[in-house]
Amino acid sequence: MNSLGIDKRPADTRVVVAMSGGVDSSVTAALLHEQGYEVIGITLQLYDHGMALQKKGACCAGQDIYDARQVCDRLGIPHYVLDYESAFREAVIDDFADAYLRGETPIPCVRCNQRVKFRDLLQTARDLGGEVLATGHYVQRAMGPAGPELRRAVDPNRDQSYFLFATTGEQLDYLRFPLGGMEKPAVRALAQRFGLEVADKPDSQDICFVPTGRYGDVVQKLRPGAVEAGEIVHVDGTVLGRHDGVIHYTVGQRKGLGIGGRVESTDALYVVRIEPEAHRVVVGPREALAKPGVTLTEVNWLAAPDAGGIPVLVKLRSAMAPVPALVRATPAGASVSFDDPQYGVSPGQACVFYDRDSGERVLGGGWILREEQALAA
Incomplete structure (x- = not known):
């Protein structure tokens, strides 16, 4: 059994790496290549970078595609660029604009992982004969009694488990996250050791297609006359x-x-x-602002709840500390009751469940509904 859990020698194991052009995905490819795996790099062009971006710290635009190619050339591995612009616009950018018009606060990074990277890209990796798809996300995959589990990263400042709550058990079977057990300074040190030009490149921004952080400007451009x-x-x-x-x-x-x-x-x-x-x-x-609980839709369960509900820790925003709650499955999704009222709960954000004992394992999550939507659910 090799380090990726495949019963083959690394040299006989083809690994597809999702490469955004940043330091994390570049180190992921370099590490796996150093370990002897057959590595293929794939970069998705997700939007018209001339339209959306001309700034540092963005992923999947022109400079970043070039950077990913440079890394692959240095490693001597194949690199493919796939045009997913149309799919990204429909599944992520349009959803982002419409969510703001509905009075919600969307998280496009989750939608990107859910609808593009871990769906379309995953299928492309299979088509290329990949045994697994590896990414540079800071999250851990561990084998549990019922199969692979999704867990928080070792580095709490880099943990991205909140953004990956929609990852299904079937997807976890195929995904690997080599950086989940590392801290960011160690990753940058590896990039230096591998001689990667992206070693000092700034981290990507949360919302890659928003030029200045002015979300309203993007919505008005995408939906003229709707505001x-x-x-x-x-x-x-x-x-x-x-x-x-x-x-x-x-x-x-x-x-x-x-x-x-x-x-x-x-x-x-x-x-x-x-x-x-x-x-x-x-x-x-x-x-x-105080809310005793929330109602969720589009819930992804990574661990089936008991009929009476399960005590968990929940995060309502990516940067918040988890708080205790009780989550129950409902026909439309789930209901969450907080042990103590929570403030600033935003419809359109995610509520992610973690196990109550350690707070490390992701049990699932869903999207927070507005109160009038919750009543109709």
């Missing part, structure tokens, strides 16, 4: 001002509300909810 102005309303019904579109707001937001000097109270105000049908942004005090 409408409306009222900013206090939870008590008082109209406090107007906005240029709900796409510029997210639940829990405190700054940049556009109502400075129009509120008698000195208490800070937060976006409590967004009502896209009425083009209304509702604000209120922090206590109005």
Whole structure:
């Protein structure tokens, strides 16, 4: 059994590596090549980089494709570039724009992994005769009693398990994550040892196709005429001002509300909810953000729950510390009850479940619904 869990010699094991042009995927390819595997690099062109990006720290655009090719040339391995621009636009970019118009806060990186990289790319790797598909994600795959399990990375500052909650058990059978047990400084040191030109390249940004971090500009470009102005309303019904579109707001937001000097109270105000049908942004005090639980849709279970629910730890945002909760499966997805109320829960974000004992194993996750959607589910 080789290091990838395949009952073959490394030289007889073909590994396809997803290469974004960054340091992590480049080191992944170099490590596997050094270990004697037959490595093939694949890079996806996901968008028109002239339209979306001309900045450092982006993946799957022109410079990054060139960087991936340079790494493969140095290693002496084949490299293929596949045009997935149309699939990426439909599955990720269009979904991103429509989610903001629905008053949600989307996570396009999850959709990219779910609908492009771990679906279409995985199938391409199989077509190329790959025994496995390896990526540079910071997450661990471990064999458990019922098969492969998804676990948090060793480096808590780099862990990407939140973004991979939609990975299915079948996909985990085929995927490998060689960097999950390493810390980022060690990865950069390896890049230096391998002589890779990307060793000092900046890390990729979370949303690769947003040029400046101004999400609203991208939505307006993709959906011209769909963004409408409306009222900013206090939870008590008082109209406090107007906005240029709900796409510029997210639940829990405190700054940049556009109502400075129009509120008698000195208490800070937060976006409590967004009502896209009425083009209304509702604000209120922090206590109005408290939620006892959430309802989820499109739930991916990596461990089947008991009929009465299972106690877990959940993350509602990628950077938050996990909090205790009880999750129950429902016909439409799942319901989650927090042990303590949570603040700033944003529809469109993911709620990811981890085992209660260690907090390391990913048990599943789903997408948070708006309250009116939850009632209809």
